[in-house]
Amino acid sequence: MGDDCHARFWNDCEDGIEMNNNLINGPGIVGTGSIPPTPTTPTVPTTPTVPTTPPGELNFGSFTTALAFVATGLNVPLDTNATLVGTAISHTPGDEEVTLNEAGTYSVTYTASGSSTLSTNPVQLQILQDGVTVPGSVASGISPATLTATANVTVTEPPSIIVLNTTSAARLTDVTVDVIKTS
Known part of the structure; x- marks a missing residue:
């Protein structure tokens, strides 16, 4: 496995060692290796809106x-x-x-x-x-x-x-x- 394995994961280049992007971002994603931002959770109202009943119409x-x-x-x-x-x-x-x-x-x-x-x-x-x-x-x-x-x-x-x-x-x-x- 020696050199063959080394070649699959690391590439030598002028600026140093470059890592195979598939190990960081997964296959098919090309990028800088940064993690995409976390999606935000939608805001949920804490108090439901309750319809009001006009006076005199509520009878029970x-x-x-x-x-x-x-x-x-x-x-x-x-x-x-x-x-x-x-x-x-x-x-x-x-x-x-x-x-x-x-x-x-x-x-x-x-x-x-x-x-x-x-x-x-x-x-x-x-x-x-x-x-x-x-x-x-x-x-x-x-x-x-x-x-x-x-x-x-x-x-x-x-x-x-x-x-x-x-x-x-x-x-x-x-x-x-x-x-x-x-x-």
Whole structure:
């Protein structure tokens, strides 16, 4: 390997020894052997821009009950107003009724853990609007069950009353009803 290897990596020249450029920059790159500049990292904004909502247009409520025993066909009392923003939705803590005060569309979501008070019955909940079952709002399961559903409610002539109703006697825990005015 002696002289043959030496000739592949080093060349003698007038100014001294010249190194094969492929060893420094890699094959196909011709240059002075300097390292190209490191690319800069793009600047990322640290605070996202959040759209603002004009006053009076943000309307939502979250209502909860930790424990309720409800007979067949009765409404679930909602003990606490966890959140209540705006004037389109109103509720008195401990009451069963949530009032929709403005015309528009509302998204209603509920979740609850339920056990039948009769061992042979399933557990079933539904949303009623002015006494009528809201399509898509019925959820049922074999006891014990976690029940959840989301349905849209349209109000054309306010006020309108919505309730969470049980179609079978049940022991309910961790009940949450969320109402958001969407239009």
